Amino acid sequence: MARKLPAKDVVIIGLGWTGSILAYELAKTGLNVVAIERGPWRDTATDFPPAYAQDELRYAVRLDLFLRPEQQTLTFRNNASQTAMPIRSFSGFLPGNGVGGAGIHWNGQTWRFLPTDFQLRSHLEERYGKDALPADMTIQDWPVSYDELEPYYDRFEKLCGTSGKAGNIRGQKQAGGNPFEGWRSSEYPTPPLKQGLGATLFAEAARKTGHSPFPQPASNLSQAYVNPLGVKLGQCTYCGFCERFGCGNYAKASPQTCVLPALLRFPNFSAQTESEVTKINLDSTGKRATGVTYVDTSGEEWEQPADIVLMCAFSFFNVQLMLLSGIGKPYDPQTGQGVVGRNYAYQTTSSVSVILKDKILNPFIATGAHGMIIDDYNGDNFDHTGLGFVGGGYMGFGQTGARPIQTRPVPKGTPKWGAEWKKATAETYQRACSLATHASSYSYKDCYLDLDPTYKDRFGRPLLRMTFDFHDNELMMSAYLTDRLADIAKAMDPVEITASPRKGPYDSTIYQTTHNTGGTVMGADPATSVLNRYCQSWDVHNVFVPGGASVFPQNHGYNPTDTVGALAYWAADAIRTRYLKNPGPLV
Amino acid sequence: MRRPLTTAVLFFGLIGTAFAQDTQSFDRIERGRYLAVLGDCAGCHTAPGGAPFAGGLALQTPFGTLVAPNITPDPDTGIGNMTNGEFLTVMHEGRGHNGKRLYPAMPYPAYTKMTDDDVLAMRAYFATVAPVSNRVVSNQLPFPFNVRLAMAFWNGLNFTLGRYQPNPQKSAEWNRGAYIVEGPAHCGTCHTPKTFLGGDKNSVALTGATLQGWFAPDITNDPRKGIGGWSKDDLVQYLKTGTNKWTLASGPMAEAVTHSTSRMSDEDILAIATYLKDSGEGGASAKPEPVAASNNAMRAGAAIYKDSCAACHRDSGEGEIHLFPRLAGSALAQSDDPTTLARVVLHGTRAVATAGAPTAPAMPAFDWRLDDTQVAAVLTYIRNSWGNAAGSVSASSVASQRATLAKTP
Secondary structure, X not given: OOEEOOOEEEEEEOOOHHHHHHHHHHHOOOOOEEEEOOOOOOOHHHHOOOOOOOOHHHHHHOOOOEOOOOOOOEEEEOOOOOOOEEOOOOOOOOOEOOOOOHHHHOOOEOOOOOHHHHHHHHHHHHHHOHHHOOOOEOOOOOOXXXXXXXXXXXXXXXXXXXXXXXXXXXXXXXXXXXXXXXOEOOOOOEOOXXXXXXXXXXHHHHHHOOOOOEEOOEOEOOOOEEOOOOOEEOOOOOEOOOOOOOOOOOOEOOHHHHHHHHHOOOOOEEEXXXXXXXXXXXXXXXXXXXXXXXXXXXXXXXXEEEEEEEEOOOHHHHHHHHHHHOOOOEOEOOOOEOOEOEEEEOOEEEEXXXXXXXXXXXXXXXXXXXXXXXXXXXXXXXXXXXXXXXXXXXXXXXXXXXXXXXXXXXXXXXXXXXXXHHHHHHHHHHHEEEEEEEEOEOOEOOOEEEEEEEEEOOOOOEEEEEEOOOOHHHHHHHHHHHHHHHHHHHOOOEEEEEEEOOOOOOOOOOOOOOOOEEEOOEXXXXXXXXXXXXXXXXXXXXXXXXXXXXXXXXXXXXXXXXXHHHHHHHHHHHHHHHHOOOOOOOO | OOOOHHHHHHHHHOHHHHHHOOOOOHHHHHXXXXXXXXXXXXXXXXXXXXXXXXXXXXXXXXXEEEEXXXXXXXXXXXXXXXXXXXXXXXXXXXXXXXXXXXXXXXXXXXXOOOXXXXXXXXXXXXXXXXXXXXXXXXXXXXXXXXXXOHHXXXXXXXXXXXXXXXXXXXXXXXXXXHHHHHOOOOOHHXXXXXXXXXXXXXXXOOOXXXXXXXXXXXXXXXXXXXXXXOOHHHHHHHHHHOEOOOOEOEOHHHHHHHHOHHXXXXXXXXXXXXXXXXXXXXXXXXXXXXXXXXXXXXXXXXXXXXXXXXXXXXXXXXXXXXXXXXXXXXXXXXXXXXXXHHHHHHHOEEEOOOOOOOXXXXXXXXXOXXXXXXXXXXXXXXXXXXXXXXXXXXXHHHHHHHHHHHHOO
């Protein structure tokens, strides 16, 4: 029997990027806000100080900052004919854990989606005809436009202090920036990071082959910065330990470095850590949430009543909690009816590894978002006529470091161990680099999330089940993009290149990315979306999923965090300026 | 808190009328509240997370532990039964209920400079806070220090009774600053060197002292050891926000900033800055020769610095404003007493968070990673690089700091 706590105005499930932004924005209005976080409190100086933050074994190999499957996991299968099995060791993707969430271990790559991405289906059908899209592809337009979201992208980038070079300021093309990007209301808050030799050589080759390279936008800061909340960030040291690591230098944007110091000053905000929300409680009508139930580390069950429930967990766990709480109609892949769990999507990545002659690249001088990129083959930036696929991605030199355990490039044919391997490692390390493509993953009728019929979590609740595989559209796209990237790599005067386009089936044991999207998608039509354009549940008006990647109707050719942050501010504004005045459905 | 300076100065002349005032007037209670801020009463009398002024914060003194008493109006465990006259005696003479002698952890040697009217305004304020029943055993000193009568002897040696006397040669602002520094804010309680009996060495007032495992730095205008290199604005910013372009407050000063200086009025902060920037240069000291870069400790220290410190404090020792304290040219880095330096390297510390500077960055602990010789080497390097010059730090002094820290949580 849960013990009932005093009511709050707002309960937030998960204290990562969206949770901390929403908490700040709503605490600022005077509301009483409590955030309930499954994992521990995390603090820069005590949890990942520079004295040991760069411990590759601890953080990158043993995955210290990530969710433990013993605490919560999901099951996986490629298609409905298989039996899904539990993921007992996260490896293909890595859900974060604890205060800060994925905002701690991310690379800092801070991309906006393209304006046409927000009208994906209507744009593609208009340009290529209705028959151009596969019948089982379930992509749809976003319920918000790029123009509507632009001010919120701007706010999130200013929160982070993102370093970069604009390519389009209010419609004016800017030399040195991304010529394909949507308009920006202002230049990046801080200038681009300095580029290393590898990125410089890639940029030269890209220019030579007729492309438009630009520095990757990074929330690993090129210089110290004070954000609009008054919080100060430091300058990146290019240590090359971002991905899977916390930043000990206050240089990578995270809830810790950007929001929490200001948030914690509000006496009307509190956080309950190491407590897992097991259910969102509904009243007898099922149309209004009364709060949440959570379990602490002692196994004690608590009921936290609240007027507004914000689902700010990692994408999978928003979907699972919605299904377990009976909010929205679960998706049925047979009929295509129902919405919760629908349109799960991922990211289609590939690589081209390059070994150069006589170069000293010092690849360890790096950041998680450090390199020269081209966007010529992203989204619908290029004509897809006759290519047999839609979608695309960015590509370039974006090596996030060259950490000693996991970065051991060797020429083809080198033995996997022994003296020859050691010799090849020593000879190759300084002149090898990895180029990558990072591309879209459109949604399909048979890619979805539901509750597993067999496996249960430690509370006896069904695990979430993922059914996902790459489709021909994505594999053809990856082959095309990887070829284009290999063409540029050839212009770098390599001694060896190895192109590895993405191949099916999807393998959940090989790390590709943690950009898991969809399942609680936002849309204009309740028949094909869980949330309306303000990230509000169509069914339970005081439940919002304010911007996590689970709201994406499909995934585009960019990293999700900038859009997640923009949507968090967009949803926060809707709650502050519309919902609080007149609680009820906003659409 | 915006109070015209002229009014503040006027109070010096109002002692005679103090008793005639309405103790429940809003102005008086509000002034008392503000004086309690200036005096940082909450710093000792409010335990972390505890009820305001209900006591309970243990002070580690060189003589043993003293616990700040309950000063809420609770009649049994607080000061509800204390008369105004008794309250004046406490503040001015260090004698409590029934003439019981207080220990100077209660800074009556400073509060004695406060006007009767100010003290009674504080009294009026404390009468309005929520009474809390919390019995505190203040005197936890070992024998013989627990014999309160000994304080009669101590007072004879170390205590000068008497109100602040304005210096007519100086401006009203300077006098206001002096009154706050020497009186309610009791800066010298931490920053003035102590005799072996714990009394203030007033001839070298504010030139820095070690207490509770921290070195409270020289805050005279000495250009090398003190705040001579700081502009008045630097000092104002530091007191108001806990940070300026040189450093960030942490340790006991973080508490003083949180409870007291960040809540002072702009006029009073400016007055303090005016006074401190014009309060002499302490023991004006000749700059020593820096330890040679070829010295073994310096060479080891340079390598350790590059490895463990430079990522934040930079190769140049410049740090980052409001984030990582500047070491190049830092008076604290070059202070004669390296207690604080060894402490922050061993145990780390967190900067204060204020409304004006909410970041509260922290220095991580290195005690698990650097041995005493290595800590001594890197400190010697920091103290003798980028134009800095100060004595070498010995491994034995780091060892004793490590041992002390192990004993106190």
